[in-house]
Amino acid sequence: MLALISSIIWIYLFFAHSNFWKSDPEVAPATPAQFPDVDIIVPARDEAEMIGPVIASLLSQDYAGRFRVILVDDNSTDGTAARAGTAPNLVVICGPPKPLDWSGKLWALSQGIQASSAPILLFADADVVHDPRHLSSLVARLLDPHVELVSEMVRLNCRSAAERGLIPAFVYFFQMLYPFARVNDPRSAVAAAAGGTVLMRRTALDQIGGIDAIKGALIDDIALAKAVKTFGPIYLGHSALASSIRRYPAFKDVWQMISRTAFTQLRYSTALLILTISGLTLIFLVPVWEVLLGHGWRFALGLAAFALATISFLPTLTRYGQNWLVSLVMPLIALFYMAATVDSALNYWFGRGAIWKNRSYGADDRT
Numbered sequence: 001m002l003a004l005i006s007s008i009i010w011i012y013l014f015f016a017h018s019n020f021w022k023s024d025p026e027v028a029p030a031t032p033a034q035f036p037d038v039d040i041i042v043p044a045r046d047e048a049e050m051i052g053p054v055i056a057s058l059l060s061q062d063y064a065g066r067f068r069v070i071l072v073d074d075n076s077t078d079g080t081a082a083r084a085g086t087a088p089n090l091v092v093i094c095g096p097p098k099p100l101d102w103s104g105k106l107w108a109l110s111q112g113i114q115a116s117s118a119p120i121l122l123f124a125d126a127d128v129v130h131d132p133r134h135l136s137s138l139v140a141r142l143l144d145p146h147v148e149l150v151s152e153m154v155r156l157n158c159r160s161a162a163e164r165g166l167i168p169a170f171v172y173f174f175q176m177l178y179p180f181a182r183v184n185d186p187r188s189a190v191a192a193a194a195g196g197t198v199l200m201r202r203t204a205l206d207q208i209g210g211i212d213a214i215k216g217a218l219i220d221d222i223a224l225a226k227a228v229k230t231f232g233p234i235y236l237g238h239s240a241l242a243s244s245i246r247r248y249p250a251f252k253d254v255w256q257m258i259s260r261t262a263f264t265q266l267r268y269s270t271a272l273l274i275l276t277i278s279g280l281t282l283i284f285l286v287p288v289w290e291v292l293l294g295h296g297w298r299f300a301l302g303l304a305a306f307a308l309a310t311i312s313f314l315p316t317l318t319r320y321g322q323n324w325l326v327s328l329v330m331p332l333i334a335l336f337y338m339a340a341t342v343d344s345a346l347n348y349w350f351g352r353g354a355i356w357k358n359r360s361y362g363a364d365d366r367t
């Protein structure tokens with residue numbers, strides 16, 4: 001029976017789940033018809049190692065309009081602000097301590113927004129470097145066809161063994177959870193954004209009540225996209241013009257990245273946790289179990305489901321330049337993600353919360 005359920009799920013995912021696995025669309029290099037003023041807001045906390053090349057890439061944008069880069073140093077302890085450099089269109093803000101009811105990134109963004117005046121805002125993470133054509137391409141996509149928000153899944157680092165084995169799966173799972181085609185369909189309720197790059201109209205931000213409306217959200221990009229899509233269309237794609245330089249050199253680093261927000265993504269719900277683990281088991285573990293131990297129709301169904309799972313992972317592996325053989329160990333990768341998700345729940349239940357940049361989230365200590 002499990003083999004049958006698993007195969008039915010895979011038939012749906014592969015053929016009817018908005019082609020999530022094709023790993024598209026991608027924002028192409030383009031020049032906008034107009035060049036509105038843009039303020040680029042970069043929230044940063046303890047990013048001294050990365051902030052120099054990130055700010056330099058933003059200041060080097062080949063954009064015919066006026067733009068400023070506003071770096072908000074969120075109480076860094078490593079001299080982040082001093083590493084940013086200087087430029088006529090660079091503003092550095094050293095923010096006050098975070099209030100208890102705000103998430104750290106959104107508190108920093110709110111200060112940058114207060115200091116900005118442009119009609120277009122770009123929220124850019126402090127670990128993302130940008131091709132000089134990036135800002136123009138984002139603005140072109142925002143203007144035509146008209147949307148309220150443009151976001152991209154920037155290219156994530158994929159150099160260490162841990163990154164090569166696990167990072168493409170992170171992107172793949174995100175696409176499965178939020179099919180980009182549904183996000184980009186105004187008729188669909190599915191909404192998502194990827195926080196590394198979010199370009200939006202100030203009018204859209206005003207419509208949702210400002211960044212204050214989502215001030216406590218830890219999954220801030222998803223919360224922002226959902227709020228904006230209630231007022232107008234949004235766009236989510238992959239980026240060929242922006243890359244994260246944050247490293248995850250060891251498997252434990254990827255584990256911590258997953259564990260930090262996995263249970264938050266499930267809204268701290270035990271029921272959703274059980275459903276998620278059960279679903280991943282049906283999707284990725286049951287097929288390989290039936291291939292190895294099943295007989296007759298169970299083996300055939302397991303093989304069919306395993307084949308669809310393997311094929312569906314190939315476009316994402318190709319995007320990240322990884323060997324197709326990695327798709328054969330997807331059950332082990334899924335098991336890793338499942339274990340890290342359970343660990344995220346355990347951290348919450350035992351009051352440890354999620355630790356990020358010396359802050360604790362999801363527990364009693366909200367420093």
